[in-house]
Amino acid sequence: MLTIAVSKGRIYEDALPLLAEAGIVPTDDPKTCRKLILSTTRDDVQLVIIRATDVPTFVEYGAADLGIAGKDVLLEHGADSLYEPLDLKIACCRLMTATRVDAPEHKGRIRVATKYVNTARKYFAEKGIQAEIIKLYGSMELAPLVGLADCIVDLVDTGSTLKANGLVPRELIMNISSRLVVNKAAMKMKNQAIALLLEQLEKTLSQR
Ligand code: ATP
Numbered sequence: 311m312l313t314i315a316v317s318k319g320r321i322y323e324d325a326l327p328l329l330a331e332a333g334i335v336p337t338d339d340p341k342t343c344r345k346l347i348l349s350t351t352r353d354d355v356q357l358v359i360i361r362a363t364d365v366p367t368f369v370e371y372g373a374a375d376l377g378i379a380g381k382d383v384l385l386e387h388g389a390d391s392l393y394e395p396l397d398l399k400i401a402c403c404r405l406m407t408a409t410r411v412d413a414p415e416h417k418g419r420i421r422v423a424t425k426y427v428n429t430a431r432k433y434f435a436e437k438g439i440q441a442e443i444i445k446l447y448g449s450m451e452l453a454p455l456v457g458l459a460d461c462i463v464d465l466v467d468t469g470s471t472l473k474a475n476g477l478v479p480r481e482l483i484m485n486i487s488s489r490l491v492v493n494k495a496a497m498k499m500k501n502q503a504i505a506l507l508l509e510q511l512e513k514t515l516s517q518r
C-alpha cells in the first residue's frame with residue numbers, strides 16, 4: 311500500500327487531475343466527507359487528508375510514503391529529511407516581502423510578521439538586515455495596518471489581497487510551486503511502486 315499525504319483546498323484541487331492520470335481517483339470527496347483516510351480506485355494507493363503545513367511531518371516520520379506540499383512549507387519545515395523528486399508545477403505563487411504603500415524607507419531593525427519564521431529569519435540575516443520576526447498563523451496583511459509590523463513575508467499570487475489592504479509587494483524571496491515529497495525509507499522499501507508512480511506523473515507533467 312502507498313499512502314499519499316495531501317492537504318484539502320487548492321493543492322488537492324490541483325493535484326486531483328494529476329493523480330487521476332496515474333489512475334488514482336479518491337472514492338470520497340474530502341469537501342463533503344469527514345473521512346481523513348480516503349481509499350482510491352487503485353487498491354494499492356490511499357490518500358490521507360491533512361493540513362498543508364503537516365505534510366512534511368507525516369512524510370518525514372513515514373506515516374505517509376509520499377506527500378504533496380508547497381515549496382514554502384518545505385522550506386519552512388527544513389525538508390532535508392525528505393526526497394523531493396518532482397516539481398508538480400501546481401499551486402504556483404511567490405513568497406514575497408510586502409509593506410504599506412506609504413512605508414518609509416527603513417533603517418535599522420525592522421519588525422516582520424509572518425507564518426514563515428525560519429525562512430524570514432534566514433532571508434533577512436542573509437541580507438544583513440536586523441529583523442524581529444513575529445509569528446502569525448494567518449491574516450498577515452493586517453499586521454502593517456495596525457502597527458504590529460513594518461513588513462510581512464507572505465504568499466502572493468494575483469496581488470489582490472495585498473492591494474485590497476493597501477500593501478505593495480517589495481522583494482521576491484522565492485517562486486513557489488507544489489512538490490512531490492517521498493519518505494527516504496519508503497523510497498528504498500517501496501521503490502518499484504514509487505518509481506512507477508514518479509514515471510507516470512513525470513509523463514503527465516511533460517505533456518502539459
Ligand atoms: P494550513 O491549512 O496548513 O494553514 P494553508 O491554509 O496555507 O495551510 P492553502 O491555502 O490550501 O493552505 O495553501 C496550500 C499551499 O498552496 C501553500 O503552502 C502554497 O504553496 C500554495 N498557495 C497558497 N496560497 C496560494 C495562492 N494564493 N495562490 C497559489 N498558491 C497558493
Ligand code: PRP
Pocket residue numbers: 448449464465466467468469470471472
Ligand atoms: C493566500 C496568501 C495570501 C493570498 C495571496 O491566502 O496567504 O493572503 O493567498 O493571493 P493573491 O495574491 O491572489 O491575493 P489564502 O487564500 O490561502 O487564505 P488563507 O491564508 O487565509 O488560507
